Amino acid sequence: MSTLMPLLMLIINLSTIAILWFGGIRVNNGSLQIGSLMAFIQYVTQIMFSVMMVSAMLFMVPRAQASAKRIQEVFDIQPRIGDPVSPNPTPLPPASTPKGLVSFERVHFRYPGAEKDVLEDLSFQAYPGEITAIIGGTGAGKTTLLSLIPRFFDVTDGCIRVDGIDLREMSQQTLRKKIGMVPQKAVLFSGTIAENLRFGREDATDEEIRHAANVAQASAFIDSLESGYETILAQGGANLSGGQKQRLTIARALVRSPEIYLFDDSFSALDFKTDLMLQRALRTEARHATVILVAQRVMSVKDADRILVLDEGRKVGEGTHRELMETCTVYQEIVHSQLAEGEIA
Ligand SMILES: Nc1ncnc2c1ncn2[C@@H]1O[C@H](COP(=O)(O)OP(=O)(O)OP(=O)(O)O)[C@@H](O)[C@H]1O
Numbered sequence: 001m002s003t004l005m006p007l008l009m010l011i012i013n014l015s016t017i018a019i020l021w022f023g024g025i026r027v028n029n030g031s032l033q034i035g036s037l038m039a040f041i042q043y044v045t046q047i048m049f050s051v052m053m054v055s056a057m058l059f060m061v062p063r064a065q066a067s068a069k070r071i072q073e074v075f076d077i078q079p080r081i082g083d084p085v086s087p088n089p090t091p092l093p094p095a096s097t098p099k100g101l102v103s104f105e106r107v108h109f110r111y112p113g114a115e116k117d118v119l120e121d122l123s124f125q126a127y128p129g130e131i132t133a134i135i136g137g138t139g140a141g142k143t144t145l146l147s148l149i150p151r152f153f154d155v156t157d158g159c160i161r162v163d164g165i166d167l168r169e170m171s172q173q174t175l176r177k178k179i180g181m182v183p184q185k186a187v188l189f190s191g192t193i194a195e196n197l198r199f200g201r202e203d204a205t206d207e208e209i210r211h212a213a214n215v216a217q218a219s220a221f222i223d224s225l226e227s228g229y230e231t232i233l234a235q236g237g238a239n240l241s242g243g244q245k246q247r248l249t250i251a252r253a254l255v256r257s258p259e260i261y262l263f264d265d266s267f268s269a270l271d272f273k274t275d276l277m278l279q280r281a282l283r284t285e286a287r288h289a290t291v292i293l294v295a296q297r298v299m300s301v302k303d304a305d306r307i308l309v310l311d312e313g314r315k316v317g318e319g320t321h322r323e324l325m326e327t328c329t330v331y332q333e334i335v336h337s338q339l340a341e342g343e344i345a
């Protein structure tokens with residue numbers, strides 16, 4: 001394509017020059033009229049352009065065919081995660097289970113094609129009205145654990161229940177309606193701040209949007225922007241800082257007021273003071289919901305009702321900060337590497 005176009009343009013222009021040259025001689029001799037010469041040039045260029053378009057098409061067709069084949073391949077893929085075929089996709093939860101209870105029962109998980117389990121024999125329960133924190137080094141499997149709850153992947157062995165029902169017996173729509181997830185990498189869309197916050201619930205009122213931003217400690221910076229909630233965000237929120245993006249994604253989850261909140265390291269870009277204020281506000285806001293919070297910083301998990309310590313996909317400790325300080329060596333190591341002596345108690 002890159003050599004064809006200049007070549008064709010060269011041919012067109014050379015032929016115009018040739019027509020002018022030979023035609024000029026005939027006009028001089030009086031055997032050709034200038035009008036006919038001009039018409040001849042017009043016809044030749046039109047024909048040449050058509051030839052050019054046809055040859056361009058010859059290049060495009062095989063390319064389009066290859067692309068169409070690839071697109072069709074993508075359309076033909078059947079999702080690995082399917083809805084239950086039973087006539088009742090929303091079975092009733094056992095009466096004794098509180099709403100929003102998330103329980104892992106001997107869960108094993110391995111990524112498709114991987115050689116090793118990422119999560120091994122993991123059991124715990126996250127109760128509504130409580131904050132369950134998960135702490136562990138990078139690659140411990142925290143993000144993987146969270147992504148199993150909205151069923152981005154199915155467990156390899158064991159079972160995860162929400163409200164006492166196995167996830168695989170629930171329709172994905174029912175399940176995901178219950179969940180508000182803040183992913184590790186803050187994702188925002190191009191559009192206004194208000195549109196981004198309404199992403200999960202389009203009928204949210206301005207009042208609700210403001211309230212969520214308040215809880216997420218985002219209202220101060222939004223108000224300081226010239227157009228406030230109508231500020232246009234660039235693709236991916238490129239015109240915001242990391243911490244501002246995080247707070248907007250937290251506010252977006254809050255607008256939906258789901259039964260289960262999943263925060264994946266969502267406070268990592270916040271300074272300690274904002275982190276603390278946000279956690280306090282969150283505690284009141286989500287007092288009836290189940291909150292599962294992944295963090296790298298001890299300060300972010302210290303006040304949780306239950307802390308789970310993960311190490312290479314295994315649970316090595318569970319309890320409150322105080323209990324873990326006495327019983328769990330991995331937790332002690334994490335704490336001592338992060339906090340000064342005075343802060344530990
Ligand atoms: N999509 C994937 N396919 C295959 N392996 C994966 C995939 N995502 C993660 N892993 C592997 O699973 C392990 C756990 O990853 P995970 O993202 O859950 O860690 P993490 O605890 O969230 O770490 P971090 O604190 O850095 O976010 C890693 O060893 C990683 O290589």
Ligand SMILES: [Mg+2]
Pocket residue numbers: 142143144184264265
């Ligand atoms: Mg992670």
